[in-house]
Each structure stands twice: as C-alpha cells, then as structure tokens.
C-alpha cells in the first residue's frame with residue numbers, strides 16, 4: 001500500500017452512530033476496516049517494529065499503529081479492537097492532563113462534536129468572535145497552506161483549513177482560550193465535568209501499559225511549535241513528560257511522537273540524551289534520516305482507500 005514502512009497515526013475516534021469529533025474522526029467499524037485493509041499480518045508489534053528497524057529488515061509493506069494525545073476513545077474504542085486481533089500499538093501521551101490541565105484545542109473538538117451540528121456552524125462562531133473579514137480568504141499565506149493541506153489532509157474542508165491557519169498564525173494561546181471560555185459559558189458546560197470523557201485516566205494508561213502496549217512521550221503541554229522553542233523550554237517539556245509517564249507506568253519510555261510533527265536539532269539532541277530510541281514525525285514527506293524522525297501517515301487517509 002505504501003512505498004515504504006510507515007507508522008499509521010490515529011487521533012480522534014467516535015462511537016458508531018455518534019457525531020464525529022472533528023474532521024478525520026473515525027468510528028470503531030471504520031477503524032477495524034482500516035486494519036483489515038492494511039492486512040493484520042502487515043501490522044508489527046512495537047517491539048518487533050523496533051528490532052526490524054534497527055536490523056534494517058523492515059519491509060515496505062510493514063506498518064505499526066500509533067495513537068497520539070491520550071484520548072479516552074483510544075482506550076474505550078480502539079483498544080478492544082486491537083485486542084480482538086492480538087495487536088499492540090504505540091500510545092504517545094502528553095502529561096499535563098494528569099495535572100488536571102485541559103488542552104483547549106481538545107475541549108474545542110469536544111464542543112464541536114457535542115454542541116454544533118456541523119463544522120460550518122462552529123466556524124461561523126469562530127469567525128464572528130474574532131471579527132475575521134472574508135477578504136482574509138485571499139491571504140497568500142493561507143492560499144499556500146491550503147495547497148499543502150489539500151494534499152496532506154484531503155478530508156479537510158475549506159473552513160477546516162482556514163480555521164487552522166487563523167488559529168495557528170493569528171491567535172495567541174490566550175485569544176483561543178477566551179473563545180473556548182466563551183463557548184463553555186454559552187453552552188453552560190463545566191470544564192471539570194467533561195475531563196474524563198475526553199482524556200484517558202491514569203488507571204486506563206496503566207492498563208494499556210500492562211496489556212503490552214508501548215507508552216511513549218508527546219511533551220508535557222503539547223505546544224504548537226516545539227521546534228521554535230528554546231532549549232530550556234524543550235528540555236522542561238520532555239523531562240517532565242518522561243518523569244510523569246515513568247512514575248505512572250513504572251518503566252522508562254524510550255519512544256516519542258513529535259507534537260504536531262514539530263522539532264529541531266536541539267529537540268533531537270535532548271531526546272538522545274534521554275536515551276529515546278524511536279521518534280515519529282506526522283508526515284511522510286522526508287527521507288528517513290534518523291530513527292527519531294520516522295514517517296507516518298494518517299489512518300483517516302487510508303479510509304478513502306477502504307471505501
């Protein structure tokens with residue numbers, strides 16, 4: 001299917017019959033179809049993937065499965081299906097959720113799924129809140145991002161791409177936070193009450209680890225662009241992430257997925273000093289230059305091939 005061995009990445013999942021939690025969200029049936037389409041025998045267990053990679057024996061048809069962001073649905077929806085086929089996967093976890101700090105972006109996705117009938121409706125609120133004029137749709141930076149995204153994420157709509165463009169380039173974290181607070185107020189949702197619906201608990205994480213899945217790093221707070229941060233910040237992000245996960249699962253992680261695919265040479269140096277052996281990007285565009293920069297493709301893209 002792919003021209004080289006890749007990790008398959010999964011993010012958002014939803015229960016069959018419920019509303020998708022964002023574009024590219026898949027339900028348990030779609031998840032199972034994707035696994036069958038890949039072919040169960042082509043899916044390597046994390047340890048097997050590592051040994052074959054280190055020995056230079058990975059075949060082009062070999063894949064491994066990865067889940068980012070420690071979402072509750074990874075435990076409740078994906079892990080039972082993995083169990084059905086005796087598969088193990090990588091789970092990359094950011095740890096601020098275990099200090100009761102939520103991630104605004106994920107809360108946004110929750111509200112989007114539960115409180116809006118479509119992304120268009122949500123985008124309408126977003127556009128009004130920030131007073132964005134339609135002339136911005138012709139912004140050259142947006143147009144070039146759009147071209148790139150249409151290839152990498154064919155399941156994103158125009159609004160999806162513009163929303164990401166605006167959020168990532170024009171808003172400070174605090175601006176986006178105030179938009180989400182506005183929505184929480186509007187819908188009278190208490191942030192503390194939705195926490196366990198969105199994120200995996202400490203107990204669930206331990207269970208995944210005990211069942212033989214591989215738990216890996218994904219930074220402490222999941223910054224938007226790790227690769228632009230100074231060394232001290234990056235070191236804090238990964239040290240804290242490493243310490244908290246080690247404490248929770250009782251062993252030291254040695255794998256990582258770069259949050260939003262962002263890193264620089266300092267990141268790689270920090271990770272090497274922490275004895276991290278495997279790292280995954282969020283795309284499949286670069287030649288493989290080290291075992292800390294392995295390619296991945298989005299599972300939701302494979303769904304297009306399933307149908």
Ligand SMILES: [Zn+2]
Nearest residue numbers: 068069259260
């Ligand atoms: Zn992530």
